Amino acid sequence: MQDFVDAIRFIGDNAALLWSLTLDHLALSGAALGIALLAAIPLGVVLGHAHRGSFAAINVSNVGRALPSLALISIGVAVLGIGFVNVMVALVVLAFPIVLTNAYVAVDGVDPDAVEAARGMGMTPREVLWKVELPLALPLIFAGIRTAVVYVIATATLASVAGAHSLGDVIVDQATYRLPGVLGAAICVAVLALLAELLFAALQRAVTPRALRLEERGAPPMLGDLATNERTT
Amino acid sequence: MIAAAEPVIPDFGRGSSCVRENGTFCWEWVRDHWGDTLRPALVQHLLLTLIAVAIGFALAFALALAAHRRGRLTTPVVLVTGLLYTIPSLALFQLLVPFTGLSRTTAEVALVSYTLLILFRNTLAGLAGVPEEVRDAARGMGLTRRQLLWSVELPLALPAIVAGLRIATVTVISLATVAVFVVNEGLGAPIYAGLQQTFKTELIAAGALCVALALAADALLVLVQRALTPWTRVARSR
Amino acid sequence: MNSENTAQTEGSHGYPRAATLELRHVRKLYAGAARPAIEDLSLTVPAGEICVLVGPSGCGKTTAMRLVNRMIELTDGEILLDGASVLERRPAELRREIGYVIQQIGLFPHQTIADNVATVPRLLGWDKGRVAARVRELLELVQLPPELAERYPAQLSGGQRQRVGVARALAADPPLLLMDEPFGAIDPIARHRLQDELLQLQARVRKTIVFVTHDIDEAIKLGDHIAILREGGVLAQYAPPDELLAAPADEFVASFVGRDRALKRLALSRVGDLTLLPANGAAHGATIDPDTSLRDALSLLIADGDRPLAVRDGDGRVAGLVSLELIRAALHPDPAR
Numbered sequence: 001m002q003d004f005v006d007a008i009r010f011i012g013d014n015a016a017l018l019w020s021l022t023l024d025h026l027a028l029s030g031a032a033l034g035i036a037l038l039a040a041i042p043l044g045v046v047l048g049h050a051h052r053g054s055f056a057a058i059n060v061s062n063v064g065r066a067l068p069s070l071a072l073i074s075i076g077v078a079v080l081g082i083g084f085v086n087v088m089v090a091l092v093v094l095a096f097p098i099v100l101t102n103a104y105v106a107v108d109g110v111d112p113d114a115v116e117a118a119r120g121m122g123m124t125p126r127e128v129l130w131k132v133e134l135p136l137a138l139p140l141i142f143a144g145i146r147t148a149v150v151y152v153i154a155t156a157t158l159a160s161v162a163g164a165h166s167l168g169d170v171i172v173d174q175a176t177y178r179l180p181g182v183l184g185a186a187i188c189v190a191v192l193a194l195l196a197e198l199l200f201a202a203l204q205r206a207v208t209p210r211a212l213r214l215e216e217r218g219a220p221p222m223l224g225d226l227a228t229n230e231r232t233t
Numbered sequence: 234m235i236a237a238a239e240p241v242i243p244d245f246g247r248g249s250s251c252v253r254e255n256g257t258f259c260w261e262w263v264r265d266h267w268g269d270t271l272r273p274a275l276v277q278h279l280l281l282t283l284i285a286v287a288i289g290f291a292l293a294f295a296l297a298l299a300a301h302r303r304g305r306l307t308t309p310v311v312l313v314t315g316l317l318y319t320i321p322s323l324a325l326f327q328l329l330v331p332f333t334g335l336s337r338t339t340a341e342v343a344l345v346s347y348t349l350l351i352l353f354r355n356t357l358a359g360l361a362g363v364p365e366e367v368r369d370a371a372r373g374m375g376l377t378r379r380q381l382l383w384s385v386e387l388p389l390a391l392p393a394i395v396a397g398l399r400i401a402t403v404t405v406i407s408l409a410t411v412a413v414f415v416v417n418e419g420l421g422a423p424i425y426a427g428l429q430q431t432f433k434t435e436l437i438a439a440g441a442l443c444v445a446l447a448l449a450a451d452a453l454l455v456l457v458q459r460a461l462t463p464w465t466r467v468a469r470s471r
Numbered sequence: 472m473n474s475e476n477t478a479q480t481e482g483s484h485g486y487p488r489a490a491t492l493e494l495r496h497v498r499k500l501y502a503g504a505a506r507p508a509i510e511d512l513s514l515t516v517p518a519g520e521i522c523v524l525v526g527p528s529g530c531g532k533t534t535a536m537r538l539v540n541r542m543i544e545l546t547d548g549e550i551l552l553d554g555a556s557v558l559e560r561r562p563a564e565l566r567r568e569i570g571y572v573i574q575q576i577g578l579f580p581h582q583t584i585a586d587n588v589a590t591v592p593r594l595l596g597w598d599k600g601r602v603a604a605r606v607r608e609l610l611e612l613v614q615l616p617p618e619l620a621e622r623y624p625a626q627l628s629g630g631q632r633q634r635v636g637v638a639r640a641l642a643a644d645p646p647l648l649l650m651d652e653p654f655g656a657i658d659p660i661a662r663h664r665l666q667d668e669l670l671q672l673q674a675r676v677r678k679t680i681v682f683v684t685h686d687i688d689e690a691i692k693l694g695d696h697i698a699i700l701r702e703g704g705v706l707a708q709y710a711p712p713d714e715l716l717a718a719p720a721d722e723f724v725a726s727f728v729g730r731d732r733a734l735k736r737l738a739l740s741r742v743g744d745l746t747l748l749p750a751n752g753a754a755h756g757a758t759i760d761p762d763t764s765l766r767d768a769l770s771l772l773i774a775d776g777d778r779p780l781a782v783r784d785g786d787g788r789v790a791g792l793v794s795l796e797l798i799r800a801a802l803h804p805d806p807a808r
Contacts, residue, residue, distance in 0.1 A: 366576065
């Protein structure tokens with residue numbers, strides 16, 4: 001218990017350092033997520049709308065899920081060397097499958113009757129996508145984003161072994177910061193991840209149309225998406 | 234608890250040219266160090282995984298059965314297991330150290346925590362997914378509650394349960410690499426050693442082994458599920 | 472496979488093949504509800520008969536049926552199976568002696584047809600040989616090819632699954648069968664066929680059956696006794712079909728059975744059962760079979776015009792004539808006789 005008290009004290013004494021590392025952590029995560037989302041969401045939406053590429057879209061997630069992040073970072077370091085960009089690339093590779101699969105499943109799985117009715121009313125395919133499919137798919141897309149966000153933040157903790165900066169810097173360096181430091185940084189990172197999860201859970205609920213939300217009344221929060229809510233760090 | 238790894242580089246005079254120049258991947262090194270570095274790490278990794286998944290499943294299964302009976306348990310269990318799941322592994326491992334020290338126990342406790350949410354959720358969802366009319370017919374025919382659970386609900390929940398096991402197993406295989414920060418076991422050890430010395434071959438070899446292990450476990454569990462649920466594969470043949 | 476063997480198959484507890492079912496002042500009130508689902512229902516179903524519970528949605532007919540096998544528990548009153556209260560046994564044990572067929576069937580998707588049918592016999596501890604023989608027997612009884620036994624429910628058509636559901640319910644030779652709108656989800660043509668087959672089956676096995684439906688025509692076709700319920704499980708009338716049609720108890724029953732109840736009554740009788748008018752070479756219209764229903768004969772007579780119809784006998788000769796007047800008289804038997 002004393003260790004935790006010391007850890008809290010460490011946080012207080014080293015707030016500036018921890019804050020700076022937190023910003024690094026968020027920068028790394030944000031950059032990787034930005035790229036992953038920009039690449040995966042449009043691709044997943046387009047494929048889902050066209051109902052094409054289901055085998056690939058679903059299996060890329062299966063394979064992606066099996067890639068242990070530390071292993072991937074290590075292979076990345078071997079091939080590309082250390083540094084911010086290389087770690088970020090690894091993070092993008094790890095986040096991409098989750099977002100892609102969720103976006104695909106979300107749009108592909110929109111109630112076909114609703115789509116049929118929309119087409120029957122005279123909407124062009126583009127109008128169907130923007131006015132019907134996307135609004136209905138948004139909750140599940142967001143579930144994927146949420147999973148990816150927490151996942152990237154968690155994996156970014158490991159970035160320090162590959163030459164990028166994050167709160168992990170302190171956690172892996174017990175020699176310098178000793179146990180209270182390590183614990184202090186660990187607490188910070190845990191809080192960071194939890195805050196991210198709560199934030200995006202709230203966002204996900206916010207974009208869920210009231211009607212769909214009522215159906216899910218039975219499901220407790222923090223469930224995300226069954227198929228792809230997994231992580232490897 | 235030190236992995237049986239000897240200094241890798243530089244093996245002046247004795248290493249091959251590939252190793253000395255830190256080429257991207259040197260087969261000879263892998264061959265030479267399979268027995269003393271890679272295989273022990275693989276075996277340790279496998280053990281870490283199996284123990285964690287077994288314990289995690291036992292716990293999650295019991296919780297799911299309880300929540301299946303008493304629905305109100307679901308939310309608190311999901312909240313707690315979800316909380317544990319969200320904490321980044323590196324952090325969780327370290328947070329446990331004051332309690333269980335730098336030991337395999339710490340690693341196992343953390344790894345078990347990561348399996349709980351997905352195993353609990355999938356088992357519960359599997360049980361809830363049994364069609365209501367099947368349950369009604371079973372009760373109406375005179376199955377007791379226990380018979381209903383074991384001969385009807387659980388078999389029908391198997392696909393979801395095994396799906397959860399697949400995810401949990403692959404998750405643990407991945408997370409077990411991070412365990413190196415609290416105990417020098419598993420494939421995380423050669424990975425970390427390779428990272429410290431930027432020795433590419435060791436990094437790639439250990440990393441690739443880890444990926445291969447995860448893919449193999451996933452495929453194996455798919456086969457297990459197919460074997461256990463023959464009825465899911467048949468289609469209307471009339 | 473001999474129908475005699477089926478009829479004499481030993482009941483699992485020394486029960487007779489069919490039991491009497493009695494409901495006495497049965498009452499069901501759900502907690503927090505303003506009015507009882509069933510207020511005060513009393514009726515008796517004689518052994519070996521089909522009693523149909525029929526009525527508008529929400530009248531409590533399914534509730535009443537589910538009270539019998541304790542899927543829902545009684546608030547008050549008694550339900551007696553061959554004189555013994557259903558409360559005396561544990562629910563699971565009671566249900567193993569009552570066949571249960573529901574609309575969506577509820578076959579176990581993860582078991583073969585044979586395993587599905589064998590469920591209750593196995594629960595009762597029958598030995599393997601006996602179970603296997605019984606499964607074969609039942610598949611034949613419901614007219615399913617034996618090779619279906621090793622298939623899974625997903626491989627069968629809807630109609631086939633429905634039959635398996637009935638076979639499964641009969642497996643342990645229960646003295647009572649409960650059927651809740653079993654043919655409701657089936658298309659009309661298949662439904663007629665299944666209804667006919669149920670009647671044929673009943674002729675062989677003679678079970679006591681409680682059959683729930685919302686379809687008055689089905690009730691009239693299948694029931695030996697029909698119980699018409701109104702909201703609150705109130706028994707409006709309990710009578711055999713012909714009596715129900717001839718003398719509805721009140722306006723509710725009359726409108727439920729329909730304004731065309733006279734025609735429905737005619738559908739229950741055959742031309743061959745009447746005392747026909749002598750032919751004597753008189754002019755007549757079409758010639759019909761003695762199995763033709765009075766209703767169909769009436770239809771032909773109206774379409775034709777003046778001339779009576781000729782009824783042929785077993786050898787193809789004209790046995791007698793049927794006129795409009797004769798049919799009308801059939802509806803109103805001479806009280807002096």
